[in-house]
Amino acid sequence: MVQTPQVTAEQEAVAIRRGLPWWRLLLRDPLALMAALWLALLCVCVMVGPELFGKEATTLNLRARNLPPGSTEQGWLMILGSDALGRSMLARLIVATRNTISIALTSVLLAMIIGGFLGLIAGYIGRGVGNLIMRLSDIVQSFPSLLLAVVVLYMLEPRVGNLVIVLAITRIPSYLRVTRAEVLEIRERVFVDASRALGGSRTHILVRHIAPVVAPTLLTILTVDFAIVMLAESGLSFLGIGIQPPEITWGLMVAQGRNYLSQAWWLAFFPGLAIMFATLSANILSNWLRIVTDPVQRWRLEAPKVGNA
């Protein structure tokens, strides 16, 4: 076999890096690393934020009313300014992280589990059941998600639980479709035939052979959907039919700050920025995940950085 030495060297380098754990790959991509770190920081806020800053986020301080960002004379918590009641912006943002993130995450996980399960059934089992499932998902998908949520929340009370269910329902079709498409393709592969020939049962094939191949794709969609659902929840809360005060989410904070736009712009600006950073991080991370989990593209991250790409 004739090969130029450069190519073999590159292949060797790839071969060495093939075994790299995922976190080493993450370290090699600065943008994805930043996104992951930001999301990790948000996770910390979700877990301990309300415990650490719950008091600061609710105590009124009339001497510190409407402080602009950058003022630290009333303590470093006022670094992002304060609202008309003198509550620290930063503390409120941190406390609101829990509601914002956990509503989005729960909805997306719920959608993934239900959508993935239905997709497996629609793809692998019957035509009749499969068709019924697909038509139902058509109905949900053919309708604008926000309108669907608005209508359902009109009839049910805008509680956290209802919000999660509505958001999950609007996201189920995307998982369903992807899972079904993948299952339809995978079930024709040789290893599935082999397992069937060896007497593997349906459940065995679905759980041991098909589900593991579909899972990485679903995880990639999960991160994209996390961003979408967060935007949807923020939009609903902004419109006043999502989370109700005294509970707070970033979307609700933007809505509340909107009334003070000309006097205290930071009240609406920073919560929106927080949403933007979180969704952007999720999108960047999902692009990275898509490359890592795709064997055809993975070399892009494993190969040493060479000038001629």
Add this chain to the structure above:
Amino acid sequence: MTRYLARRSVHSAFALIGLIVAVFFLARLTGDPTNLFLPIDASLETRKEFAQKHGFDRPAIEQFWSFLEDVSRGDLGYSLRKQRPAMELVLEAYPTTLKLAGTTMVIAIALAVLIGALAAYRPGGLFDRISGVASLAGASAPDFWVAITGILIFSVMLGLLPTSGVGGLPYWIMPITVLVLRPFGLLVQVVRAAMLNALSSAYVKTARAKGVGERTVIFVHALRNACLSIVTVAGDLTVGLINGAVIVETVYGWPGVGKLMIDSVIQRDFPIVQAAIMVTATAIFLLNIAIDLIYVALDPRIRHQ
């Protein structure tokens, strides 16, 4: 081809009917519909009279048939707040939303095709990386926040554009820009992927080999084939645009169907909500058929099936 179109139309019709049924039963699942239709402070007599007049004391299946009859006549009841037929109000608001959505989609598609195609021409290049981050940011930005920040900067601080309302060109700039962001961001990524795929194919190599100019290769040979996935995603995004329209119309005070719906939800004016859903669902039904027709026109493989 006719069979393909017929099958697709049946699928879309199925969704439309499903939605009509869902609206009817959702309104009844949550308990007595009089609570939905009447304001919370309505007296007991009004409630009884209302229930009798609209037949809520009859069996559900009977109610469903008369509901279907009313829907087929386009009669969805009277608005509770405005004392006018709900359908009339919705149809009055629709042109505004359609104008907004149409302009947005034309701009978003044109920009996305141009930028996505250029990005795919040199994958990994500077332009590709910049447009990649920009399109991601566009797709991730919360539209209501962009709308408010736009008002803050261009209306409050600089005084260049009106804060809200309908009128000449200055009134259109901010709403359209906000609405374009998300479909543009998502479409750029789709166009880029589709173009990458098309540019690495054999027919592009053939075209280059026979000496066709690069511009023709990109915008004629490759784009023609990338069109299919672009049309599919653009169709979905147009449906999704209603989401954005709800928010943009609310923030900028446009009398479109999105604002009408949110106002009706907040004032608990159910007939309007119901009529708006019906009209939207029908519009989406027609849009889906239009997309299928475009698909058939674009792809000879479907035409000759």
